[in-house]
Amino acid sequence: MTTHKTPSSAHGSDRDAVGFHRSWFPVGLAQELEKGAVTGIDFLGTRAVLYRDPAGNPVVQSAWCPHLGADLSIGTLVDGQIRCAYHHWRFDSAGSCVHIPTGDKIPPGARIFTYPAAEAWGIVWAFNGEAPLFDLPAIPDAAEPDLIFEARLRGVRHVANWVALSNGVDFQHLRTLHNLPVAATPDTIDVRDDAIEYRVETPAFLQHGRISGTSTFGLHLRRAEEDSFMLFTGAPIDETRTRSFYVVGVRRSPQEVDPGAATVARLQALRDFVEKLMAEDEPVLNTMRFRKGTLVAADRHLARYFKYIDEFPRAPATLDGRP
Numbered sequence: 001m002t003t004h005k006t007p008s009s010a011h012g013s014d015r016d017a018v019g020f021h022r023s024w025f026p027v028g029l030a031q032e033l034e035k036g037a038v039t040g041i042d043f044l045g046t047r048a049v050l051y052r053d054p055a056g057n058p059v060v061q062s063a064w065c066p067h068l069g070a071d072l073s074i075g076t077l078v079d080g081q082i083r084c085a086y087h088h089w090r091f092d093s094a095g096s097c098v099h100i101p102t103g104d105k106i107p108p109g110a111r112i113f114t115y116p117a118a119e120a121w122g123i124v125w126a127f128n129g130e131a132p133l134f135d136l137p138a139i140p141d142a143a144e145p146d147l148i149f150e151a152r153l154r155g156v157r158h159v160a161n162w163v164a165l166s167n168g169v170d171f172q173h174l175r176t177l178h179n180l181p182v183a184a185t186p187d188t189i190d191v192r193d194d195a196i197e198y199r200v201e202t203p204a205f206l207q208h209g210r211i212s213g214t215s216t217f218g219l220h221l222r223r224a225e226e227d228s229f230m231l232f233t234g235a236p237i238d239e240t241r242t243r244s245f246y247v248v249g250v251r252r253s254p255q256e257v258d259p260g261a262a263t264v265a266r267l268q269a270l271r272d273f274v275e276k277l278m279a280e281d282e283p284v285l286n287t288m289r290f291r292k293g294t295l296v297a298a299d300r301h302l303a304r305y306f307k308y309i310d311e312f313p314r315a316p317a318t319l320d321g322r323p
């Protein structure tokens with residue numbers, strides 16, 4: 001779905017926005033978000049609370065109680081509603097205050113900002129905006145039922161996520177940093193409002209990559225007739241730190257419900273490969289002081305990526321109502 005233009009056209013109100021990009025961001029591992037539990041995360045320079053509604057759907061909301069600003073992530077779920085620990089005001093999964101124990105009339109401003117949220121690829125996602133502008137990130141050429149996959153938390157990186165994400169179109173570093181001589185550079189990349197995609201195919205090799213929003217790089221790689229699928233994603237903790245996650249997947253055979261030993265081994269090998277790539281990237285990413293420096297002709301896809309990032313809509317810094 002392509003629904004937005006550059007900030008200055010379709011999102012005139014974004015012109016003054018200095019907040020984070022209007023993108024889907026990963027906020028947690030789906031399997032760690034247990035029903036009945038409440039967790040808090042530092043997210044987008046502020047704080048969010050995560051839980052599941054009675055139907056099991058993830059809910060991601062501003063963690064700041066509109067009464068006196070207590071952190072709702074130390075609250076409790078009561079009848080599917082989040083209850084502030086301090087004076088027990090309660091909020092529903094749409095963010096409305098639904099109960100004040102003193103019996104006072106509920107003030108109209110007693111609301112918590114509720115991010116659009118969804119679950120996919122073992123990850124809980126939240127969109128930084130009132131409504132999603134595009135579809136959830138996905139892995140190219142694969143649907144969840146086709147793969148045996150696993151999602152993991154990688155940890156905190158000391159770099160803005162959109163800087164780390166430039167890896168997805170930095171074809172030179174595949175040879176220099178990662179020593180992958182087989183890696184090819186596509187002639188062209190397809191840049192849309194909310195995604196960048198490319199495909200390079202040779203008889204020995206396929207590389208189909210897609211950057212989605214400003215959080216996620218999904219890749220379908222085929223080497224030696226073996227398909228592997230991966231997704232690298234991260235959410236801003238603040239302007240300089242990112243909480244990063246990854247997913248690895250291999251195809252399942254049609255009869256394979258629980259993965260067989262061969263599939264487990266393929267998945268393990270892919271995880272080792274991906275973790276090696278990340279271990280090579282991270283010393284660079286965690287210490288670089290990014291600037292758009294002296295670019296050369298070989299950097300043309302990177303240059304296009306930085307333009308895409310510059311034009312990407314941003315939400316107001318105060319989207320969640322904090323001062």
Ligand code: FES
Nearest residue numbers: 065067068084087
């Ligand atoms: S601060 Fe949350 S109910 Fe008072």
Ligand SMILES: [Fe+2]
Nearest residue numbers: 167173277281
């Ligand atoms: Fe890399």
